[in-house]
Amino acid sequence: MKSWERVLIAPSAPLHDALEMIDKAGTRMVLVVDETRRLLGSLSDGDIRRGLLRGLTLTEPVTSAMHVGPKTADVGERQDVILARMRKLGLYQMPVVDAAGTVVGLETVDDLLATPLRDNPVVIMAGGRGVRLAELTQDTPKPMLRVGSRPLLETIVMSLAMQGFSKIHLAVNYKAEQIEQHFGNGSAFDVEISYLRERQPMGTAGALSLLADTPTLPMIVTNADLLTKEDYGNMLDRHVEAKAHATMAVRNYEMQVPFGVVREGEGGIEAIDEKPIQRFVVSAGIYVLSPEVLKLIPKEQPVDMPALFELVMQRNLRTRCHHIDGYWLDIGRMADYERANLDFAEIFR
Structure with missing residues (x-):
């Protein structure tokens, strides 16, 4: 995903902001990161919906509903390998992290299935x-x-x-x-x-x-x-x-x-x-x-x-x-x- 930075959100941000971000970015989730962009968790629209059903309000922080320990891909990992794992796990998108756990990208099924045209002979x-x-x-x-x-x-x-x-x-x-x-x-x-x-x-x-x-x-x-x-x-x-x-x-x-x-x-x-x-x-x-x-x-x-x-x-x-x-x-x-x-x-x- 080219503009993956748009789906990064601070742990103190309210659930309402996360919903707005998901809607504007056209993604199905946001990534909760600290000030160094280290991945803390993921938050999908489904996570927010389930949180509201538990009695949470839209003013509460995203950490109250986020999924801790989301599945990730390693930086430099082959895209076909990432796609195969996403299919196996039934995931639409997967954050890419470096050795320190810092978010460096976001892969989506749509992007991985899109075949770039290459002029190389x-x-x-x-x-x-x-x-x-x-x-x-x-x-x-x-x-x-x-x-x-x-x-x-x-x-x-x-x-x-x-x-x-x-x-x-x-x-x-x-x-x-x-x-x-x-x-x-x-x-x-x-x-x-x-x-x-x-x-x-x-x-x-x-x-x-x-x-x-x-x-x-x-x-x-x-x-x-x-x-x-x-x-x-x-x-x-x-x-x-x-x-x-x-x-x-x-x-x-x-x-x-x-x-x-x-x-x-x-x-x-x-x-x-x-x-x-x-x-x-x-x-x-x-x-x-x-x-x-x-x-x-x-x-x-x-x-x-x-x-x-x-x-x-x-x-x-x-x-x-x-x-x-x-x-x-x-x-x-x-x-x-x-x-x-x-x-x-x-x-x-």
């Missing part, structure tokens, strides 16, 4: 052969493999469209005609689609050199073999806030060694770690790149994203990691493809 790298799925991709490009009720690439495009992104470039190479015939100019999906046609495989970043014009806004770049519920807009906003030049989405990855790992010393065996778990932070195949980074990509040459990030770091440009914790699946192997089809109905219904 998106490039989807859809030119790969899908070698590890060769038995399925001999006649069909990997992004067009059906996952659930539609091609994987269609799910990605639809997800972007639902989040307000409408300018989409598809980098294509292997069996590109199938992709172009399916998506056309994008009008059937309420987006504008253009094509970056690779004459040769150009890696996970090289096709960006085929853009006709250098974007003036940061752009999303994503692989076409990812099934995810990632909030691309949130990742983009955090990139801009951090004044970063290149952001890489990352995930935690665990791998268990199936044997006892022996640590050998000069005197013999020092220790045996039985089936230890190795933990890594790995790339999730989604990126945000500012316009300056695109100038580092050589024209029409194969370049992978790790090499591009190396160039960014060599020039002391700012990079950042964006940790994603929600549903994410890289469909690289047959087992991943089978799992994607099992998950689809529940995750993307």
